């Protein structure tokens with residue numbers, strides 16, 4: 441009998457990509473054939489996100505597309521949206537199964553034959569989030585130039601706008617030895633860069649509720665793993681980004697001088713209402729510390745605009761604070777009401793139009809920051825990890841400090857780290873480089 445064909449679609453963050461890739465490998469180990477989304481599979485697995493209202497809408501759109509491509513295929517939904525609103529998803533026409541955070545890794549065993557029963561209601565297997573206690577290992581492989589390595593999951597913080605703790609459960613981490621063993625395994629492959637990912641990555645070290653390690657310990661241990669050329673920290677909370685970590689990265693062999701640090705607001709009044717664990721002074725001090733240790737470091741910032749009670753004055757506080765900071769780019773999120781969050785109960789909501797206006801202003805500021813950051817490195821040499829994608833005769837890649845470059849496509853450069861000279865910024869905002877130095 442021909443192997444059943446399975447296709448995957450992932451919405452959301454690096455953590456979701458690492459988990460989809462791991463679940464896909466389990467299907468292949470069980471004899472399923474992995475195919476692309478449009479190749480009429482027998483089974484679709486859609487890994488969802490729920491950070492914004494938009495994420496929910498996207499899930500519905502992907503289900504509709506799946507139905508069009510393969511009308512009789514079995515459609516299973518996993519991920520954060522599936523944990524938060526299993527019944528709502530089960531009502532979506534064409535969905536056959538919904539699995540929660542505690543169930544998603546047992547998908548093959550739980551759904552067995554993947555036989556559709558169109559007349560029946562969708563199967564819902566989503567226990568309370570407190571049941572999601574186990575740490576399930578995951579890493580992405582084969583889908584991209586770099587590997588996303590899951591080291592931590594869940595979150596014990598309670599930011600007033602965030603549903604992630606409700607979708608992913610309490611903070612929990614993988615045993616250090618397991619992570620090192622996986623990193624060594626990855627080092628044996630052609631992968632050149634590992635991206636450490638989690639929900640609250642800097643909170644690494646809670647094993648069965650006990651604090652066994654600190655993130656700093658993991659950074660030091662991973663820096664010793666031979667064969668991995670680059671390690672990047674996907675994101676880290678400002679209050680968890682210690683001097684030790686910054687100083688260690690500054691002198692490390694493998695850690696990239698790139699820090700993505702969520703700020704969310706530049707107004708202390710709003711930060712308090714967001715129940716963030718720092719004020720803007722700490723954030724500015726972290727940025728100054730990074731730049732004093734690594735002037736060439738790249739600093740990315742998450743910021744939410746239009747949080748309830750964010751007046752024009754408070755927004756301008758955020759704008760001016762960011763404008764004065766020596767940062768490299770912004771990820772801007774218009775505030776999105778999420779059920780069961782404290783913020784969704786707050787009054788003084790900011791009109792959507794205002795949220796979009798403010799978001800536009802910060803996007804413009806982000807481009808200005810990125811361009812200024814890139815300009816500081818023009819004419820200098822940098823090591824670039826060239827990516828595999830062929831884009832109309834060109835290819836792209838990133839320097840260690842996250843400068844995006846473009847170069848003439850050369851198959852010999854795919855997945856290679858080469859020294860280049862950064863020449864100029866082209867009309868698309870990418871840095872053009874000279875021919876790589878073949879050493």
Ligand code: SF4
Nearest residue numbers: 595597598599602604
């Ligand atoms: S730190 Fe805050 S924003 Fe981040 S996942 Fe935890 S609760 Fe959500």
